[in-house]
Amino acid sequence: MQHVLDAIQSDASSADFANLAIPESYRAVHVLKDEQDMWKGVPSKEKDPRKSLHVGEVPTPELAPDEVYIAVMASSINFNTVWSSIFEPVSTFGPMARLARESEWAKRHDQPYQVVGSDASGVVLKVGTAVRNWKPGDRITVHCNHVDDQDQSAHDDSMMAANQRIWGYETNFGGLADLAVVKANQLMPKPAHLTWEEAAVNALCNSTSYRMLVGRNGAQMKQGDVVLIWGATGGIGAYATQYVLNGGGIPVCVVSSSDKADILRSMGVEHIIDRAAAGYQFWKDERTHDEGEWRRLGKDIRELCGEDPDIVFEHPGRSTFAASMYVAKRGGTIVTCAATSGFMMEFDNRHFWMRLKKLVGSHFANYKEAWEANRLISKGMIHPVMSQVFSLDQTGEAAFQVHHNMHEGKIGVLALAPAEGLGVTKPELREQLGDKLHAFRRA
Secondary structure (H helix, E strand, O other): OHHHHHHHHOOOOHHHHHOOOOOOEEEEEEEEHHHOOOOOOOOHHHOOHHHHOEEEEEEOOOOOOOEEEEEEEEEEEOHHHHHHHHOOOOOOHHHHHHHOOOOOHHHHHOOOEEEOOOOEEEEEEEEOOOOOOOOOOOEEEEOOEEOOOOOHHHOOOHHHOOOOEEOOOOOOOOOOEOEEEEEHHHEEEOOOOOOHHHHHOOHHHHHHHHHHHOOOOOOOOOOOOEEEEOOOOOOOHHHHHHHHHHOOOEEEEEEOOHHHHHHHHHHOOOEEEEHHHHOOOOEEEOOEEOHHHHHHHHHHHHHHHOOOOOEEEEOOOOOOHHHHHHHOOOOOEEEEOOOOOOOOOOOOOHHHHOOOOEEEEOOOOOHHHHHHHHHHHHOOOOOOOEEEEEEHHHHHHHHHHHHOOOOOOEEEEEOOOOOOOOOOOOHHHHHHHHHHHOOOOOO
8 A cells, every 4th residue: 555655645636546556455453253252251341352353454345336445544443443343232243244135235245354443534546436526636534324325214314214324333344444445425525734643533423422412413502501411521522512612502521530620621611520539329239220329410510500401411321321311401301322331221210201301312423414513623613532543553452442441532543644643734724723632632
């Protein structure tokens, strides 16, 4: 791939990129089908992504008419990469086998390996015969909604499509690689003031937070809304915090250390709860909730901002869900997109139905929502939340750190980019934004 890197660094023309030879194989982070049972009987926290994520050559798949090859300059770690690596809650080889039954082109995804990764920034190398809005040489970032338009269910909100999948998690040929195959309707312009690694970390988490809070499919936050945000310096929580601040809301941010609280203060957050210092114990044991602790959380929120939350931005899952359902105000909304602490939820339904609350399930974002979220990044109104950068060969360690919550914000991964700090084509905006771009790197 050195010839590709040379073309990118020399700012070659579209014609030059179109004439580049596509390699027969490429370096990629992947899991193996014959290892999908390797963690049987092992507790989740003891499953080690460093042992299941392999870095090596895989064959380059043929390009479908609606797809493009991209040279991946950088990618990132999402929690779904951890799930892929520990084959939990299910092995992703099952979803890929089902995808393979959809068409001749879909058969390519059913392989004895899966290239993982649901984020990428890079350069278009070659476009399929049906692609019309993109050309070789375009600098892009990728969103992970993998869907086609041949089913009516995709034409109001594509996240409701019968065949909607997450690229690099429920499909093959993902972004943690030197090359990736994506549908043309996954491409968005790369924010010109960002480096490759900064541009790579946003699409999945930023778009998810946008849909949950801003878009018409989520909580539809308005000015003055109090929003409780769990994990407010994490991958999606830090974007959520920015959307609440930008949108005239009042964020109440929950974190697990004083260092994380300092990050939030640098972002302009006033109302912060250090969960570790507060010592909340929402569960007496594995099966018994402690409603007194829910009440204590609610009291702490009211002491900070004077009222209960209009919206609870919920993603930890089992550990916090019942408390979230309790503390939302009468008629309030709990919007949830994940369950990193456990998928099986329990809550006291009296506090839900008798107080007329709303529960909204949210999953990633459709193309329009992802595009609008990327537009805000490009305008410097929302900023990357990256704290560390690893090389592609270190992806196992990066995923291990995410698995054990040893990180802040997002972790970037360099693929073809030879070093950090490259790829900026709009330095004047970058200079104008100054320290706003670096809150997480300073932490």
